[in-house]
Amino acid sequence: MFLDEFLKAASSKSKLNIVDLAKSPPDLMNSDTVTAYVKRNLKNQILSDSEKKHLEIMDKFYTQIDSADYLVLAFPIYNFFMPGLIKLWIDNVTQAGKTFTSTEYGPKGLWNGKQALVINTSGSTLKESALDFSTPYLKFIFKYWGLDEAIFQGLFALRFSGVMEEKVSEFRTQIQKIVSKWYG
Ligand SMILES: Cc1cc2nc3c(=O)[nH]c(=O)nc-3n(C[C@H](O)[C@H](O)[C@H](O)COP(=O)(O)O)c2cc1C
Numbered sequence: 739m740f741l742d743e744f745l746k747a748a749s750s751k752s753k754l755n756i757v758d759l760a761k762s763p764p765d766l767m768n769s770d771t772v773t774a775y776v777k778r779n780l781k782n783q784i785l786s787d788s789e790k791k792h793l794e795i796m797d798k799f800y801t802q803i804d805s806a807d808y809l810v811l812a813f814p815i816y817n818f819f820m821p822g823l824i825k826l827w828i829d830n831v832t833q834a835g836k837t838f839t840s841t842e843y844g845p846k847g848l849w850n851g852k853q854a855l856v857i858n859t860s861g862s863t864l865k866e867s868a869l870d871f872s873t874p875y876l877k878f879i880f881k882y883w884g885l886d887e888a889i890f891q892g893l894f895a896l897r898f899s900g901v902m903e904e905k906v907s908e909f910r911t912q913i914q915k916i917v918s919k920w921y922g
Contacts (some may be wrong), residue, residue, distance in 0.1 A: 751921035815860035846883020858892035
């Protein structure tokens with residue numbers, strides 16, 4: 739419902755690639771995947787054809803973001819964090835040598851020039867309260883990737899407030915501002 743506000747505002751202004759992770763899930767990162775990933779991304783070794791196959795899903799998700807200017811993540815807070823699918827997606831796209839690299843000063847993000855918007859809902863957890871483990875983690879991971887900017891919008895604590903029209907209207911205004919800033 740709240741992602742729809744973004745889609746309504748942005749779909750006439752930009753080509754959107756909409757991915758439903760529940761229908762098109764990230765790789766589970768089993769031992770085949772992780773072995774091939776370590777071999778290719780960390781040890782710079784050539785992969786066999788079957789090893790390459792193990793990285794196809796990870797690379798598909800990586801390329802979707804690598805070729806985009808903007809990322810919008812929309813999800814509910816589950817157990818004070820993001821749903822497992824979102825964390826798994828992060829593990830798919832965060833690739834050594836592609837999303838970040840190591841320097842003598844520590845890791846350096848390679849996704850410069852991109853921006854992110856996170857749209858969250860929660861039942862009772864308040865945004866950036868001591869129990870919101872999602873927002874601080876995402877703020878860190880976006881910096882780790884080297885993103886230029888990350889904006890966090892959403893409707894938290896819906897169980898207390900309900901879906902109040904004034905809150906939805908404020909949310910809509912914020913989304914429209916972001917869409918205008920991004921796409922003109
Ligand atoms: C498995 C599960 C865990 C949840 N954990 C939390 C939580 O930790 N904090 C919270 O505020 N809401 C929690 N919720 C409520 C959802 O965040 C809430 O239903 C959702 O944000 C509202 O969006 P919806 O209209 O798509 O359900 C949880 C819901 C489910 C199904």
